[in-house]
């Protein structure tokens with residue numbers, strides 16, 4: 308049975324026996340806050356069916372366990388269900404989480420769904436089942452940086468006078484319109500669910516809604532001609548709209564997609580079906596649903612290839628759409644690159660990734676103070692300052708106030724320790740929880756996404772995320788998670804997460820110093836091992852020790 312609307316407690320009064328347990332409880336609840344989650348009544352946070360807990364009984368048992376957990380105990384969570392509490396020691400993580408892990412030969416959607424139906428597993432996506440999702444802002448800076456990098460590479464450094472065709476205004480995809488307009492460009496985003504478009508307009512992420520392609524193209528054309536930023540959510544199905552754009556001979560400057568194509572059963576609406584019709588078919592005949600979704604995905608990707616042939620810059624935005632289309636017979640599906648090799652990897656080589664923090668007080672003033680701290684600590688980093696200024700102005704908080712900021716090796720530890728100091732001095736009114744996406748520099752093996760096209764061919768080597776979780780556990784993170792299938796679906800990725808809590812204590816200082824070094828450090832050693840010069844330079848600059856490195 309579902310709960311009423313969930314909202315994390317605010318303020319600096321404890322409901323648990325320590326701040327780490329309290330942080331885990333509040334962040335689990337925050338993931339399910341209706342302001343934050345896409346479908347909280349089903350425990351779905353984002354990314355297709357990315358859930359925070361296996362079912363409502365498990366949710367309640369996790370909350371109870373966290374409230375009872377002592378400061379020298381560790382709670383184990385197996386695919387969204389609490390399964391054990393052990394005595395460990397005060398500096399150990401308070402929670403260890405494993406989500407959706409399957410033995411590799413069984414790691415496919417069919418087996419997973421069968422186990423899920425039997426109540427034995429749960430899809431945790433990346434930050435849904437590891438309780439550090441912060442709403443669409445969590446991907447906003449990454450999306451902003453991706454488009455900024457694309458603009459540097461293919462335009463004159465800005466998207467002014469350019470337009471982007473994309474699809475999907477869900478939890479993550481919803482960041483696309485604002486990321487494009489922040490870069491000065493125009494965006495046409497195809498979305499099949501009118502409620503999602505309206506939600507992004509309400510939150511200020513998207514400017515306008517159009518119900519016909521003519522109207523949407525007219526609006527976008529006007530904006531491009533005037534060099535004006537504008538985002539338009541077009542109500543429609545990408546598998547119909549993209550081919551129609553090809554048929555009309557219209558050529559966008561950039562083309563990508565962020566539907567949940569990684570999960571053809573639950574994340575992608577086949578062409579020709581209304582939302583209720585799709586829901587009914589999904590229930591009545593899942594096999595037929597998947598067949599039709601894959602056929603539509605093939606058409607969708609074929610249109611992206613056609614636009615590439617006509618001159619659009621096309622990239623895959625991390626939803627495994629090329630793989631699904633390839634399996635559905637589009638042999639050229641991998642002719643356009645993924646966004647990581649195209650734009651993001653140089654940042655990974657510096658240990659940079661989507662670092663984020665949330666104010667457990669619930670007070671936006673605390674986040675404003677942390678924004679100032681970023682500006683104080685890194686005055687030389689102009690693009691970071693620009694990001695913070697824009698985020699302050701444009702990002703509405705969802706749930707607990709939070710901030711995302713791509714920081715690298717060295718910067719993360721410096722910032723985390725300074726935050727702890729602000730909490731200690733009472734300049735921030737309650738502890739700050741610090742974490743990151745699993746989409747990070749040294750925490751994921753995902754050959755169609757984060758580790759696509761590695762220099763040494765090590766794309767599918769998954770020792771790295773496991774080492775990441777192990778070292779962060781040893782270093783004393785607050786909670787640590789290992790997941791399977793995030794971003795790209797079951798069978799295609801293994802990844803790890805960590806969260807650490809700045810409560811102003813000396814113990815927290817030690818944890819922060821260690822974890823915020825080991826964690827981005829994994830990104831440095833992973834990329835040095837794969838032969839990236841930029842990572843080697845970062846390692847040398849910071850004295851990262853790597854026994855067999857030769858450059």
Ligand code: NAD
Pocket residue numbers: 345353354355356446449474475476477478479480481497498499500503543544545546565566567568569570574575576577578624625626627746793794795
């Ligand atoms: P979501 O499930 O919340 O949203 C998907 C959206 O796509 C929904 O609004 C849905 O209505 C829409 N949609 C489905 N089929 C459609 C169709 N045929 N035409 C038009 N719209 C359609 O998912 P999300 O959290 O927004 O994530 C989207 C995808 O991006 C996922 O595959 C996720 O794994 C991936 N992802 C990418 C990144 C990244 O950094 N690039 C990060 C996280 C997630």
